[in-house]
Every structure is written in C-alpha cells, then in structure tokens.
Amino acid sequence: MQYRFPDTFWWGSASSAPQAEGASLQGGKAPTIWDHWFAIEPHRFHQQVGPADTSTFYQHFRDDIALMAQIGHNSFRTSIAWARLLPEGRGEPNPEAVRFYHAMLDELLARGITPFINLFHFDMPMVMQEKGGWESREVVDAFAEFAATCFQLFGGKVKHWFTFNEPIVPVEGGYLYDFHYPNVVDFRRAATVAYHTMLAHAKAVQAYRSQGQDGQIGIILNLTPSYPRSQHPADLKAANIADLFFNRSFLDPAVRGEYPSELVALLREYDQLPPCEPGDRALLAAGKVDLLGVNYYQPRRVKARSNAVNPASPFMPEWFFDYYEMPGRKMNPHRGWEIYEKGIYDILTNLRDHYGNIPCFISENGMGVEGEEKFLGEDGQIQDDYRIAFVSDHLRWVHKGIGEGCQCLGYHLWTFIDNWSWSNAYKNRYGFIRLDLESGERRIKKSGEWFADVSRRGGF
Incomplete structure (x- = not known):
C-alpha cells in the first residue's frame, strides 16, 4: 500500500542544545544543573561522560545542517540554551x-530547512537553580524575560516557537524519582515545580503575543496513553488517575488553559496542592x-494496586496504580521499552475528539539501540533496518489519523545525530547519522537514506 502525506508535511528531526551543542562551558556559556551535577556526582553519569563534549554541534553546525538537507529535512527542532544566551540568567545577552x-x-x-526553536530542554542555568529553580516565582519571571529576549532577537527568522520540551520530566526526575538534579523526593515540591513551569509557559506565550509577531507558539509534551489492564472499574x-498525573497535568492547561478539576480535587484530598496566587488562573x-x-515512545499500561499503600512512604502517583506488563507485548530489546505503534494514533484521535483538534505534529518518536556497531555493514554504514521498520510502522498510524481528520502536520524523529543523554551518555543510539565518538566523523545510516x-x- 502507498502512504502519501500532505505536500506541506514537516519531515525532520529533533535535538536540543544541551545534548548536541557541546562547548558547555565555552563561548561565554555559564554552567547549567548538568555541569554542576556532573562536577559533584560524576558516578551518576554513564561511563562518567558529562555534558562538556556531547555531539559538537556548536563547532560543526554547518556540516550537520548540510547533512540534514542531504537526508531530506524540511524542518528541524533544537533549543536555545538559556545559560548560553543569558549567562547571568537575566540581563544582557x-x-x-x-x-x-x-x-x-x-x-x-x-538550506531550505524551517527552524523550530524550543526555549527549555531540562537545562536550568545553575544561577537560577540557586534561586530555587522552578520552585521560585522569581525564576518564572526570569524565564519570561529570557523568552522575550529570544523572540526579539530571533523572531524574524523563527516562526515556530516552543516554550518547553517534556516539562513533566524535570518534575519526575528532579522532584519525585531521583534521576535528575536536584534529586528531591517530595510530591508537594514536585507539584509546585509543575505548576510554576506552566505559569512560566503562559508568561512566555503572553510575551510572544504582546510583541505582535507573525508566527506560532506552542509546547512539546510527551504524551503517553495510559491503557488499563482490563475493563474492570478498578x-x-x-488508568484515569495515571492519565491525570502524567498527561493531563500539562496537556489541559496548555490547550484548555485550565487544570482538570479531578486532578485538583485529588491533590486537595491528599493536601498536595501547590501554593496559588490571585491572577494565576487568568x-x-x-x-x-x-x-x-507530541513526543511518543511507548505506552503506559496500568492496573489497580494489588496491595495497600504504606502510609509512611512519600506520597507518589503510584499510590493509585501498579504498572502492568501486557503478555505478548512487542519489545525494543535494546532499550527495554514496549513498542506499540497504535499509541500514536490513539493520541492523535484523543486530541481531535477532546482537545478541539488542535494543530499538532509528532515532535519526537524514535528507537534507541545499544551496541549499534554490531549492525555495521562491510561498507562502514549502520544497517538499521529495525529503525526503518519502527518509523514506517508509526507513520502508518499517523497516516490513518490524518485520513480521519486529525490535524497532524509533521513527523520529527529523535534524533538527527547520535547524541548525549542525561544519564546514559551515548549508550543508546537514536540518530539518522552515526557519530564516531573517537574521530567525530559523521556517517549517514541506512535509515537516513x-x-x-x-x-x-x-510518503512510502
């Protein structure tokens, strides 16, 4: 079967400043939480590879962008590093x-590639973290100033802006599950971070619109459908509570401008609501x-808890559900993640039916593979047929959604070139382009061609 996509469809990939630029303390850039955490706890980073070098986009962006054009990109997303543009967090660029x-x-x-620019990709400047990070309303205001500066400087060239990428991840990693700095486990502080992030988002949106620019502003959310084990009410x-915590806590305020009343009631019942101020609602x-x-990698499968909560344990979303491993599920054996292509369609139809069919695009989807060198062909090219299958299988469901009226405007793979990740360094490779860590050489994989x-x- 032929899968044809609209002529205006965005084909490309996504990256981020902290994961690709490198030069993390060069060119006037100030430290982020990653530089600081690596300095004090390098053992928390895979093979002790920190943020300093990453994928050297800062030095090689011209060559990399030429490769993007070569592999058919008409669009590309990356981020502006707050700590690079405003080393003091505020003030002069x-x-x-x-x-x-x-x-x-x-x-x-x-090169004919439309830039999509995101403002925050988990890279809090250390000077701002020292003021409390997203727990601080001062930092919320500073972010709005940073955003306004970006719009003024670059708005003539950028017509697709995004305030945050996966804003729930710093909440989960930094304040609930201890996989990002500052390694806090405290739900009420996590809720405050989440709430202030959305206030910062809204202030940035206001700043953009007040400048009268002629582009669009949005947000990038990792939406993970929550599938129940069965149709049993429990x-x-x-599944509904998991959806409230992990999807609707950001989706509803971003698209509807308000929080789900069910989530507010739940947090109030357990005394976990963040402090609110007059004017926040408006x-x-x-x-x-x-x-x-929309970033989509894997589904979330849940079931009712099978045992009671320890009331002395920290309050967590998992007080309300257990994770469920579906028998016969298809797996990415390298990453330990389930592959469920229909999830991408379920997200698109949910946005169509319950969120006003908001214009959207797949901003990340991808397959991380450990030890990808074992797929090196005799000619030195990575033969990543598994990635081609992964992308095409997801695109089939995107195509079905578009055919049924979903306003999905494009597809970006994570990522363009194998890049550094927070705690896994280069363990899992995701790119269309192979990065040789020794020589820095770039080589197009079979999936890129x-x-x-x-x-x-x-189409295909």
Whole structure:
C-alpha cells in the first residue's frame, strides 16, 4: 500500500542544545544543573561522560545542517540554551551566543530547512537553580524575560516557537524519582515545580503575543496513553488517575488553559496542592498554545494496586496504580521499552475528539539501540533496518489519523545525530547519522537514506 502525506508535511528531526551543542562551558556559556551535577556526582553519569563534549554541534553546525538537507529535512527542532544566551540568567545577552544562534538559523534557512526553536530542554542555568529553580516565582519571571529576549532577537527568522520540551520530566526526575538534579523526593515540591513551569509557559506565550509577531507558539509534551489492564472499574480508575498525573497535568492547561478539576480535587484530598496566587488562573487561561508538539515512545499500561499503600512512604502517583506488563507485548530489546505503534494514533484521535483538534505534529518518536556497531555493514554504514521498520510502522498510524481528520502536520524523529543523554551518555543510539565518538566523523545510516527518499516522495 502507498502512504502519501500532505505536500506541506514537516519531515525532520529533533535535538536540543544541551545534548548536541557541546562547548558547555565555552563561548561565554555559564554552567547549567548538568555541569554542576556532573562536577559533584560524576558516578551518576554513564561511563562518567558529562555534558562538556556531547555531539559538537556548536563547532560543526554547518556540516550537520548540510547533512540534514542531504537526508531530506524540511524542518528541524533544537533549543536555545538559556545559560548560553543569558549567562547571568537575566540581563544582557552574550554576544557570542547571539552570533552563534543567528548563524545557525541562517544556515538552516539557506538550506531550505524551517527552524523550530524550543526555549527549555531540562537545562536550568545553575544561577537560577540557586534561586530555587522552578520552585521560585522569581525564576518564572526570569524565564519570561529570557523568552522575550529570544523572540526579539530571533523572531524574524523563527516562526515556530516552543516554550518547553517534556516539562513533566524535570518534575519526575528532579522532584519525585531521583534521576535528575536536584534529586528531591517530595510530591508537594514536585507539584509546585509543575505548576510554576506552566505559569512560566503562559508568561512566555503572553510575551510572544504582546510583541505582535507573525508566527506560532506552542509546547512539546510527551504524551503517553495510559491503557488499563482490563475493563474492570478498578483498572479503569487506575488508568484515569495515571492519565491525570502524567498527561493531563500539562496537556489541559496548555490547550484548555485550565487544570482538570479531578486532578485538583485529588491533590486537595491528599493536601498536595501547590501554593496559588490571585491572577494565576487568568494567566494560565492566556497561555493556550497555537501548536502542540507530541513526543511518543511507548505506552503506559496500568492496573489497580494489588496491595495497600504504606502510609509512611512519600506520597507518589503510584499510590493509585501498579504498572502492568501486557503478555505478548512487542519489545525494543535494546532499550527495554514496549513498542506499540497504535499509541500514536490513539493520541492523535484523543486530541481531535477532546482537545478541539488542535494543530499538532509528532515532535519526537524514535528507537534507541545499544551496541549499534554490531549492525555495521562491510561498507562502514549502520544497517538499521529495525529503525526503518519502527518509523514506517508509526507513520502508518499517523497516516490513518490524518485520513480521519486529525490535524497532524509533521513527523520529527529523535534524533538527527547520535547524541548525549542525561544519564546514559551515548549508550543508546537514536540518530539518522552515526557519530564516531573517537574521530567525530559523521556517517549517514541506512535509515537516513531511507528517510531522504520518504521526504522527497512525500510518503512510502
């Protein structure tokens, strides 16, 4: 069967400043929480690889963007590093950063690649973390100033802006499950971080609209459908609560401008609501997005808890459900994640039916593989047929959603080039382009050549 996509469809990939730029303390850039955490606890990082080098995009962006054009990109998302542009967190921009981001944007545009620019990808400047990070309303205001500076400097070249990528991840990692700095386990503080993040988002949206710019502003959310083990009422309730915590806590304020009343009632019942101030409600209502980025990797499967909660344990979302491993599930054996392609369709139809069919695009989807060198062909090219199968199987469901009226405007793979990740370094490779860690050489994988063909033909 032929799968044809609209002529205007966005084909590309996604990356981020902290995972690809490198030069993490060069060019006037100030430390982020990652530089600080690596300095004090390097053992928490895979093979003790920190944020300093990553994928060297800062030095090699022209060559990398040429490769993007070669593999059929008409769009590309990355982020602006707050700590690079404003080393003090506020105040005057760093001229070297301004030059770099202008040069990068010019290069993308010269190659016919539309830039999608995100403002926060887990990389809190350390000077802002010392003020409390997202627990602090001062930092919320500073972020709005950073956003306004970006819009003023680069708005003539960027028409697709995003405030946050996966804003729930710093909440989960930094304040609930101890996999990101500052390694706090405290739900009420986590709720405050989540709430202030959405206030910061709304202030950035306001700043953008007040400048009268002619682009779109949105947010990128990792939406993970919560599937119940069965249709038993207890399993259905468990899945609904998981959905409230992990999806609707950001989706509803971003798209509807308000929080789900069920979530507010639940947190009130357990005395976990963050402190609110007059004016917050109106601010959130003013933060509704024009465009939604959807990151999808795997489903969440849950069931009713099978035993009682220890009341002395820290309050957690898992007080309300257990995770469930579905028999016969299809797995990515390298990453330990379930592969469930229909999930991407279920997200799109949910947005169509319950969120006003907001314009959206798949902003991340991808397959991480450990030890990818074992798929190196005789010609030195990675033969990643598994990635081609993964992408095409997901695109079939995207195509079905579009055919049924979902406003899905594009597909970006995570990621363009094998890049560094927070605690796994380069263990799992995701890129269309192989990065040789010793030499820095870039080499297109088989999936990159396939994607170039799909993009040029508008389908497969």
